[in-house]
Amino acid sequence: MPGLLQLAMLVVGRDLKLALRHWDQAIQPLIFFVVVTTLFPLAISPELAELRRISAGVVWVAAMLASLLALESLFRTDVEDGTMEQWTLAGQPLSLMLLSKTITHWLLAGLPIVLMSPIVGTALGMPQSAWGALAGSLALGTGCLSVLGAIGTALTVAVRRGNVLLALLVLPLEMPVLIFGARAVDLSMHGEPVAGPLNLLAAMLLLFLSLGPFAMASAMRISVEN
Amino acid sequence: MWLWFHKLSSPPYAYRIAGMLRPWLLWPALLLMAVAAYGGLVLSPPDYQQKDAFRIIYVHVPSASLSLMVYVAMAIAAAVGVIWRIKLAHAFAAACAPMGAWFTVLTLATGSIYGKPMWGTWWEWDPRLTSELIQLFLYLGYMALRSSFDETQRADRASAILAIVGVVNVPIVKYSVVWWNSLHQGPSISKLDSPSIDSSMLWPLLLMMLAFVLYFAAVMCDRIRTEILKRERNASWLIENVTES
Numbered sequence: 001m002p003g004l005l006q007l008a009m010l011v012v013g014r015d016l017k018l019a020l021r022h023w024d025q026a027i028q029p030l031i032f033f034v035v036v037t038t039l040f041p042l043a044i045s046p047e048l049a050e051l052r053r054i055s056a057g058v059v060w061v062a063a064m065l066a067s068l069l070a071l072e073s074l075f076r077t078d079v080e081d082g083t084m085e086q087w088t089l090a091g092q093p094l095s096l097m098l099l100s101k102t103i104t105h106w107l108l109a110g111l112p113i114v115l116m117s118p119i120v121g122t123a124l125g126m127p128q129s130a131w132g133a134l135a136g137s138l139a140l141g142t143g144c145l146s147v148l149g150a151i152g153t154a155l156t157v158a159v160r161r162g163n164v165l166l167a168l169l170v171l172p173l174e175m176p177v178l179i180f181g182a183r184a185v186d187l188s189m190h191g192e193p194v195a196g197p198l199n200l201l202a203a204m205l206l207l208f209l210s211l212g213p214f215a216m217a218s219a220m221r222i223s224v225e226n
Numbered sequence: 227m228w229l230w231f232h233k234l235s236s237p238p239y240a241y242r243i244a245g246m247l248r249p250w251l252l253w254p255a256l257l258l259m260a261v262a263a264y265g266g267l268v269l270s271p272p273d274y275q276q277k278d279a280f281r282i283i284y285v286h287v288p289s290a291s292l293s294l295m296v297y298v299a300m301a302i303a304a305a306v307g308v309i310w311r312i313k314l315a316h317a318f319a320a321a322c323a324p325m326g327a328w329f330t331v332l333t334l335a336t337g338s339i340y341g342k343p344m345w346g347t348w349w350e351w352d353p354r355l356t357s358e359l360i361q362l363f364l365y366l367g368y369m370a371l372r373s374s375f376d377e378t379q380r381a382d383r384a385s386a387i388l389a390i391v392g393v394v395n396v397p398i399v400k401y402s403v404v405w406w407n408s409l410h411q412g413p414s415i416s417k418l419d420s421p422s423i424d425s426s427m428l429w430p431l432l433l434m435m436l437a438f439v440l441y442f443a444a445v446m447c448d449r450i451r452t453e454i455l456k457r458e459r460n461a462s463w464l465i466e467n468v469t470e471s
Binding site for chain 1: 366384399402403
């Protein structure tokens, strides 16, 4: 019987290894993130002054959509080839294993976006002083998005054409994250303290991390039973 | 108490009780609605600032509070259904969702009708309007998830989890939207907050709220009976019941 931490590491390691073998698929969310942020200057205006006003929101919405896009593949292959069914029978805590998968999702779809965000932000006219708030809010916020998204994915994984449904379920739940995240970036661009929204994001992340895995596990049990 | 609870969770009993309760809820609801409408539209004086336009609150406020109340009731029913595996609780939650969505739509519609003369615009990104809109999305997501499963039991349990997750999130959504808005724009919020309300305007409002709750309960009786009929269509008690009458 492996210990709990060891179990989590095993799951994370396995998923990372699988992802790296298809690294061209794993970077798709990141490319999507960059492409979506490119749409806004094309649609609105090439003037940096104008883009600067909406840059916080643009980066945040793009990150949210990229995270959503990456959710599709989070559980699907494991459910289809029966791995997930084995996991539900394995006698190991399913909530922990699903949480580990969610952490991998964040490492693959959240962390690259966090690292890329200063570049994208600069391209949209964001001052360098806002980089910290941007990366910080995205790091906390994409964590929240991953957990909420994983709950939604566990619910919809057995449903045909579940990805539109997934967006419909998850996006309303994610709106507070967007509000606080974009707000933090906006505040720091105006040189104001950002501790408030960041603290709220961190609180939400803790709440979701502590309660989310149980919702994921019970949703997954419903999805795989037949 | 527990015995009654267990009895109520049996479909035939609940079917009968709901049928018996319905007239006792519906007629008082309609009566109270008529009285409250008379009180609100005729007896209470026009507001000194908003003139007669404020009278829409007699529909707006009760439906707004019900749109939230129904969601909480739905989530509680869903939790009961998951924890004690009571099918009827799931049926209750399923019957709740469209009602709640309609109350939310009604709130949004009356809110924007009120907004046009008051704020000069149909839609304002007011925190209450916005959070009500998000509430509507939550209802729509719940109903979409429910309809995407073929088996009733799986649909019940999956949507129950969504309802529970949603109800944890509702306060966060509320406060985040209020906070978001208070930083972006000030004035429009205070327009809805009348400092105090005269008793001649208040009693019809409270009466109307009670009438809405009773009306909701009455319609729920019908909806839950329909839901039981759908779920128990092959049950022997139902077939006996139908052949008898």
